[in-house]
Amino acid sequence: MITMAGMIGVGKTTYTNYMAEMFNAEPLFEEVSENPILDAYYSEPTKYAFSLQIYFLNQRIKSIKRGMRLDRAILDRSIYEDALFTQVNNMNGNISDVEWNLYQDLLANMMDDIRIISENTNQQPELLVYLTGPFDMILEKIKRRGRSYEQVDGRPDLLAYYQQLYTMYGEWYESYDKSAKMSIDVSQYDIIDSESDRHTVAKLIQDTYDQLLLTSKI
Numbered sequence: 001m002i003t004m005a006g007m008i009g010v011g012k013t014t015y016t017n018y019m020a021e022m023f024n025a026e027p028l029f030e031e032v033s034e035n036p037i038l039d040a041y042y043s044e045p046t047k048y049a050f051s052l053q054i055y056f057l058n059q060r061i062k063s064i065k066r067g068m069r070l071d072r073a074i075l076d077r078s079i080y081e082d083a084l085f086t087q088v089n090n091m092n093g094n095i096s097d098v099e100w101n102l103y104q105d106l107l108a109n110m111m112d113d114i115r116i117i118s119e120n121t122n123q124q125p126e127l128l129v130y131l132t133g134p135f136d137m138i139l140e141k142i143k144r145r146g147r148s149y150e151q152v153d154g155r156p157d158l159l160a161y162y163q164q165l166y167t168m169y170g171e172w173y174e175s176y177d178k179s180a181k182m183s184i185d186v187s188q189y190d191i192i193d194s195e196s197d198r199h200t201v202a203k204l205i206q207d208t209y210d211q212l213l214l215t216s217k218i
């Protein structure tokens, strides 16, 4: 199982689709259009932050469970990043300390269950592919995608939230140690329009993956 990671709007969905094709794996997405709380969260974070995090946690656990029952799966976001969002919301006063502690306890409890399923199915996240790139490029992508609730125009609070998350993402990746990991600067490649860039990225990931398998056989 490969897990994608990275900031809002960086391109996880595109890469997940592409990698699923490349590895002949099933892409596992969290459908934004089916999320009943996201829109409300962006307009009233204090009211909806905790419910949204519980919603995402539940969805992420479902995806991991499903992924572990498949031979090959690509997850479009890791469960570990959700805690980052929860933490930022706690720092910003949208989630209380009691809720933050409860969330961490619930996450730890769920991860224990995941470990048991992983031992039974012999499937686990093998590689985390972290997508990154310049902050301005990410803002541009969010703008181009055009989801109204994600737009920063006239919303300095939202811009500050994105900046905060962006910084914390870099630190989070450095300390991530739950599986092997690699990072890709998405500003260096155009995997939508350039066949040659697609091949370069494919080779990068394949080489890392092959190396991993060799290492695990030693």
Ligand SMILES: Nc1ncnc2c1ncn2[C@@H]1O[C@H](COP(=O)(O)OP(=O)(O)OP(=O)(O)O)[C@@H](O)[C@H]1O
Pocket (backbone or CB within 6 Å): 006, 007, 008, 009, 010, 011, 012, 013, 014, 030, 032, 038, 052, 053, 056, 081, 082, 083, 085, 086, 150
């Ligand atoms: N745990 C979370 N807390 C708050 N918001 C979240 C959380 N996880 C995801 N989101 C938000 O949900 C939306 C998810 O959109 P989507 O699935 O397209 O992912 P994305 O992170 O924007 O990915 P991509 O890298 O594919 O552009 C984004 O607005 C993102 O900020």
